Amino acid sequence: MxxxxxxxxxxxxxxxxxxxxxxxxxxxxxxxxxxxxxxxxxxxxxxxxxxxxxxxxxxxxxxxxxxxxxxxxxxxxxxxxxxxxxxxxxxxxxxxxxxxWLTEPDEAKALLQRRMEFNRSELQRYNLLIKANEALLDERGETRELKATTFGRYLLLQKRVMAMKASIEFCEWAIGELERSSPPPG
Structure with a gap:
């Protein structure tokens, strides 16, 4: 399926x-x-x-x-x-x-934690790509304008950074919600 x-x-x-x-x-x-x-x-x-x-x-x-x-x-x-x-x-x-609701709280948290770890790794990678892209802009004398050949890439990289940050924030929030809604082990 x-x-x-x-x-x-x-x-x-x-x-x-x-x-x-x-x-x-x-x-x-x-x-x-x-x-x-x-x-x-x-x-x-x-x-x-x-x-x-x-x-x-x-x-x-x-x-x-x-x-x-x-x-x-x-x-x-x-x-x-x-x-x-x-x-x-x-x-x-x-x-x-x-x-x-079909899974256990610990499995639900692990699902969100795995996503958060991936997002952190991707965030680091995209930040490195942005720095490399900015160096390329400076080297070519291009600016961050629509007609610059690397501008679209720069925007997409920024979009991915924003998406990774938002996803990390969501995973942290959702894990907190799961912890508040789950009874303590005992």
Missing amino acids: NTLSYGLLALLTANPLTGYELTQGIKPLWRAGHSQIYPLLQSMEEKGFIRHERIEQSDKPDKKIYTITEEGISVLQEWVRLPAEPAVLRDELHFKLYSL
Whole structure:
């Protein structure tokens, strides 16, 4: 199964949804359209991870309401426990956070700590690249203007630095939330 499949399962853990509702619900988390989602729903149903109920409508075509099965919850729970891939446009951490209730607090914290360690390493790497880029700008006599050949790279590097800082801040905050919501060991 691909990450989008797990994301659809994650959305179905909250409540049964139609294909249209799944498509709308996935938009803030992942870029996917009907042409990707409906074949995945059919495949996941064939594997026993979801089932559907057909609702007859008199003025429109019948609609299907999808529900996650126990087998679907089990496969999603196994997936949530795996480390998330580094952040990309399609960041699977979004779906893992959505499904966090399927794991233990220590596993949830470890998931966030691994992401935070990666972000710190990337932040260091991007800061070094920015320094090298600024030296190149000075060497060429270019300025940080739209027409400078390295300006776009400079902006993208700054964007990545900002994203890494924000992600680190989020991970620290989320770990604090987990610690406040978890009973002390004992």
